[in-house]
Amino acid sequence: MTDTDTSWRLRAARLSSVVTIPDWNLSLDDWKNDALCGQTDPDMFFPDRGESTREAKMVCSRCTVTAECLEYALQHDERHGVWGGMSERDRRKLRGLVVD
Numbered sequence: 001m002t003d004t005d006t007s008w009r010l011r012a013a014r015l016s017s018v019v020t021i022p023d024w025n026l027s028l029d030d031w032k033n034d035a036l037c038g039q040t041d042p043d044m045f046f047p048d049r050g051e052s053t054r055e056a057k058m059v060c061s062r063c064t065v066t067a068e069c070l071e072y073a074l075q076h077d078e079r080h081g082v083w084g085g086m087s088e089r090d091r092r093k094l095r096g097l098v099v100d
């Protein structure tokens with residue numbers, strides 16, 4: 001190892017102690033790996049018109065990525081299904097409350 005290598009490594013070590021170096025392997029969709037609905041019947045989250053969303057919402061209430069899921073649904077304008085513990089109707093109401 002040369003002096004230049006050592007110097008660079010020391011600087012990198014100091015830098016990493018003061019800034020957060022992003023993990024480039026992480027995707028913005030990594031929250032989906034923790035989606036509790038992935039361990040259940042996916043049809044439950046896309047009920048037919050008039051069917052209850054209660055069971056799906058109960059699963060969501062125990063999920064650890066509810067906020068990320070809801071944010072994704074709102075950003076991607078997902079019109080169908082239960083996302084982040086909210087039905088299509090819930091999300092429409094929420095959008096109505098948001099003032100640009």
Ligand code: SF4
Pocket residue numbers: 034035036037038045059060061063064065066067069070082083084085
């Ligand atoms: S909040 Fe609900 S729909 Fe979203 S990932 Fe979790 S279980 Fe699935």
